[in-house]
Structure formats: C-alpha cells, structure tokens
Amino acid sequence: MSDLFQAPQRHQPLAARMRPNSLAHYVGQSHLLGKGKPLREAVERGQLHSMILWGPPGVGKTTFARLLAEECDARFATLSAVLAGVKDIRQAVAEAEQQRMQSGRNTILFVDEVHRFNKAQQDAFLPYVEEGTVTFVGATTENPAFELNNALLSRCRVYLLRSIPEEDLIGLLGYAQQTDDQLRERNVYIPKEVLAKIAHAADGDARSALNLLEVACDLAREEGGRLLVDEDVLSEVLSADVRRFDKGGDYFYDQISAMHKSVRGSDPDAALYWFVRMLDGGCDPLYVARRVVRMASEDIGNADPRALQLALNAWDVQERLGSPEGELAIAQAITYLAVAAKSNAVYSAYKRAVADVRRDPSYEVPVHLRNAPTKLAKSLSHGAEYRYAHDEPDAFAAGENYFPEEIADREYYQPVPRGLELKISEKLQVLRRLNSESEQQRYKKKP
The missing domain is CATH 1.20.272.10 (Zinc Finger, Delta Prime; domain 3)
Known part of the structure; x- marks a missing residue:
C-alpha cells in the first residue's frame, strides 16, 4: 500500500537518466576529451580552471560541467542566466565561500546560457573568478567573442564543443536501449536502421536523439508479443521535427x-x-x-x-x-x-563615401549648386553660373564641379572590367578625360 505522505517519485526523461557519471561514458568531443588531450589530462589531475563551453544545444555542455565537478571532487552549483540576477550571483558566491571554509571543497559555478547576462551581471563574477572563490564554467550557444565581456573572457579559457557525429549518436541510442531499465522493462525492439534514422534526425544533438527515442518507444506498436518501433512509428515521431536552426543565433x-x-x-x-x-x-x-x-x-x-x-x-x-x-x-x-558578372564597385564606393562624410567637416554646398527658390537666395547668387547639362554638348558640362570645393578631386566609383560595368568604365574614362582637359584649358586661361 502506498504511503499517502510520501511524495510521488519524479519522472526523469530518458536524456536525464542517460547522463553519464564518468568521462569514460561521455559521448563526443574527442578533440577536447580524448585520451592524451590537454583538457582531459587537466580534469584527471583535478586541475580546475574557469572556462566557457561554446557549442550548439545537446552536445554535452551541462554534462561535462557536472563530470568536471565529480572528477575534481568539487561542489557543483548552477545558475540559469534566463532567471538569475546579481542577487542570485552573490548568494551563490556566498555559499561557495561558506563551503570552502567549512569543508575546504572548491565550487564549480555552472552558468547556463551565460550570453543572456548583461554587462553588469557578467561583471559581478569578475572579483570571485579572479580570487578563485569559484571556478566559473559558462555555457553558451552564441559566439563568446560577441556576447561576453572582454574582462570575463580574459579570465576564462574558451572550448568549442562540436555537434556529435551520427555514428556516436547511434552508439548512444543503442546503449540506452540496452541499459536503461525502463526501456528494457517495456521490451521495445528497434531495428538498427531505425536507430540510424533517429540519429540522423537529431542533427548532432544527443538530447534530441534520446528524446526522439523515448517518444518513439511511447508510440511503439505491439507485434508478436513485443513492442516494435518501425518506419511507420518513426514517421509519426518525426512529422513535426525540424532541423537545428537557431533563429537569431x-x-x-x-x-x-x-x-x-x-x-x-x-x-x-x-x-x-x-x-x-x-x-x-x-x-x-x-x-x-x-x-x-x-x-x-x-x-x-x-x-x-x-x-x-x-x-x-x-x-x-x-x-x-x-x-x-x-x-x-x-x-x-x-x-x-x-x-551573374560580379562587381562590388558600388558597395566599395558607398563605403568610402560614408567614411569620408563621417570623418570630414560639413563642407558648404558650392554656391552654383544651391537652390534659389526666393529673391533673397537669388540675391546671394545661389545657382548662379550653374551649367545646365542638357544644354551642353552630349549633355555633359565638362569641367563642372559638383563636390564641395575642398574635396573637388574625390573619386569613389571604380567600375570593374566585367559585365555592363566594362562599358560604364569606358564611358567614365571619357568623361573624366574631358573634365581633366577642361580643367587644363581653364588653368591656361588664368592670368
């Protein structure tokens, strides 16, 4: 008879039940944790250091942080940047200080989605990381160089975690099928080709792979006295599945x-x-x-x-x-x-013009280019001596200047010798030559 005062046992999803308890069972990241790798050796020697774990969802960032605490006999504390504030950070640090004074144990403070902390929240960690009060382990799916303060980054080593290869996911799914008590009790049979398709659909995400496996087992159909996950069941499981595509990430x-x-x-x-x-x-x-x-x-x-x-x-x-x-x-x-023919000439010209405008002073519009809508403007010679291009030979006023006088010789647009810009370049060369000749004649006429 069940005890009315006993809390019901909390159900754990398969992904949580399959969380490894040692590095020997950790899946993926062989480039960091393979035998002989510096990080693996540092963990085995118990040499803690603050770090940022950067990688896509489901590749083992949280799991590695927990294993790090286990291997180094450190206390594991966790914060979520989505929910925590500076007050929570200070409380976590105070508990770490108390733990070190009472038992001498270090604390690994794991901060999930650390990129969601603002600058002030990130700065709150700095003195404690610097003093070694906590070993800071931040997890992020975003590029730390863009999302984290330089001050915090300089105190941590950044490790890039990669998507888990399909063959490793297939092995993980097979291991789960063979060792998880709940799956074994249900006697679910899953052909190898179905496991391979689940691994492929998970797209490098171990948590997603295990979740898909668990859902597939829930939907398994009875056949010959056992439960079977076949292609039809898998199609139903994957009907709403989408590949990894972090919008905005x-x-x-x-x-x-x-x-x-x-x-x-x-x-x-x-x-x-x-x-x-x-x-x-x-x-x-x-x-x-x-x-x-x-x-x-x-x-x-x-x-x-x-x-x-x-x-x-x-x-x-x-x-x-x-x-x-x-x-x-x-x-x-x-x-x-x-x-199509390629040219970045317009893009480059635009960027050069933007740079000049931001750097240079606000030059006056030349008088001959100014608008003259009023008698006052006309009395100030606005628009005087302006040459109307359509009245000039070939509709081009050779030698006319349209820049502020201080930068009259600027050139931004340099067409490339490809596509239509080949013709544009030829025409620009002619126009610029006419401008140069006009300038020379005007210079000769000066007394």
Whole structure:
C-alpha cells in the first residue's frame, strides 16, 4: 500500500537518466576529451580552471560541467542566466565561500546560457573568478567573442564543443536501449536502421536523439508479443521535427553567411543547398528574399543591373503567393545572382563615401549648386553660373564641379572590367578625360 505522505517519485526523461557519471561514458568531443588531450589530462589531475563551453544545444555542455565537478571532487552549483540576477550571483558566491571554509571543497559555478547576462551581471563574477572563490564554467550557444565581456573572457579559457557525429549518436541510442531499465522493462525492439534514422534526425544533438527515442518507444506498436518501433512509428515521431536552426543565433548567421559567400563565389549549387537548409530549419523565406536583394547590390551591382530587379521580383512573388511558388522564385534569383558578372564597385564606393562624410567637416554646398527658390537666395547668387547639362554638348558640362570645393578631386566609383560595368568604365574614362582637359584649358586661361 502506498504511503499517502510520501511524495510521488519524479519522472526523469530518458536524456536525464542517460547522463553519464564518468568521462569514460561521455559521448563526443574527442578533440577536447580524448585520451592524451590537454583538457582531459587537466580534469584527471583535478586541475580546475574557469572556462566557457561554446557549442550548439545537446552536445554535452551541462554534462561535462557536472563530470568536471565529480572528477575534481568539487561542489557543483548552477545558475540559469534566463532567471538569475546579481542577487542570485552573490548568494551563490556566498555559499561557495561558506563551503570552502567549512569543508575546504572548491565550487564549480555552472552558468547556463551565460550570453543572456548583461554587462553588469557578467561583471559581478569578475572579483570571485579572479580570487578563485569559484571556478566559473559558462555555457553558451552564441559566439563568446560577441556576447561576453572582454574582462570575463580574459579570465576564462574558451572550448568549442562540436555537434556529435551520427555514428556516436547511434552508439548512444543503442546503449540506452540496452541499459536503461525502463526501456528494457517495456521490451521495445528497434531495428538498427531505425536507430540510424533517429540519429540522423537529431542533427548532432544527443538530447534530441534520446528524446526522439523515448517518444518513439511511447508510440511503439505491439507485434508478436513485443513492442516494435518501425518506419511507420518513426514517421509519426518525426512529422513535426525540424532541423537545428537557431533563429537569431550563430547557426542562423552561419548559414546565411554560407549562402551569401556561395553567391559571391559564383557557385549556384552551394547557394541553393544553403537556401534549402535554411528553409528546412524554419527560416522565413522573406528574410532570405531581403538578403538576396542586398547581394544583388553588394556583389553584382552595375555589372548586371538586372540582378536587382530579379531579386525584387522574387521578393514580390513570395509576398504575393507565399509557399511554394515564392521559394521557387527566390531560388531563381539566387541562381541568377550566383552566375551573374560580379562587381562590388558600388558597395566599395558607398563605403568610402560614408567614411569620408563621417570623418570630414560639413563642407558648404558650392554656391552654383544651391537652390534659389526666393529673391533673397537669388540675391546671394545661389545657382548662379550653374551649367545646365542638357544644354551642353552630349549633355555633359565638362569641367563642372559638383563636390564641395575642398574635396573637388574625390573619386569613389571604380567600375570593374566585367559585365555592363566594362562599358560604364569606358564611358567614365571619357568623361573624366574631358573634365581633366577642361580643367587644363581653364588653368591656361588664368592670368
């Protein structure tokens, strides 16, 4: 008979039940924790140091921090940057100080999602990390160089944890099936090919792989006196599954970057691959459409002005028709941009102009270029001596200056010898030569 006053036993998910209790059972990260690796040897010697564990979800950041405490006989304390504040940090440090005074044990303070702490919260750790009051272990999915203070980074070593290879995930799933008491009691049979597909769907995430396995076992169908997870059960499990694509995180920007660089590198096949990868992960096609418009100006520019129009058309199709017609139009634009003539001349000219405007003083508009809408403006000679280009030979006022006088010789736009910009370059050379000749004649006429 159950005790009415006894709390019910808390159910632990499979991923929690399979958390290893020693480095020997830790899956993945052989580049850091393989035999003979410096970090592995430091852990085995009990040499603690503060660190940042950077990697995607489900690769063992929390698990490693716990094992670090076990191997080094240290107290393990944890904070979540999502919920904790400076008050919680101070309380955790006070408990660590008390523990060290009473038992002499060090404390590993594990901070999950440390990138979510603001500057003041990150700064709160500095004196305690510096003094060794706690061994700080932060976990993050974001690039620490962008998300963490330099002061905190300088006191920690950064370790990059990688996605877990499929063969390691298959081994983990098989091990779970054989050793987990709850799975064995249920007598669930899972063919090796199904385990392989679960590992593939987990996309390098051990926690996701174990969660998928547990759900699959819950949905297993009875056959021949046992429970079976077959292809049909797996299809049901994976029906709502999406690949890893952290919107707004490093995975998001890495894949966008890969697509952009593929277009710039004139590889339509790779560009399409990354586009589909982003769609597969749940990326908004309109975001990609906006980036494609950017690529058309930044990397193709006037070498092929049709690229910008095609990119805008693809964006319009996506907004008007949605999926799947819109995605196909974006794919068309991406492949066109990838094979189009490339030029960053406009992009480079724009950046140089921006740099000059931010650096230089606010030069006055030359009098001959100023507007003259009033009698006062006209009396001040605004617009006087302005040469109307359409009244000049070939609609070009040779020698006319449109810059402030102080920077009259600036040149920003340098077309490349590709695509339409080849013709633009030829015309600019002629116009600039006419300007130079006009300047020389004007100089000769001066007394």
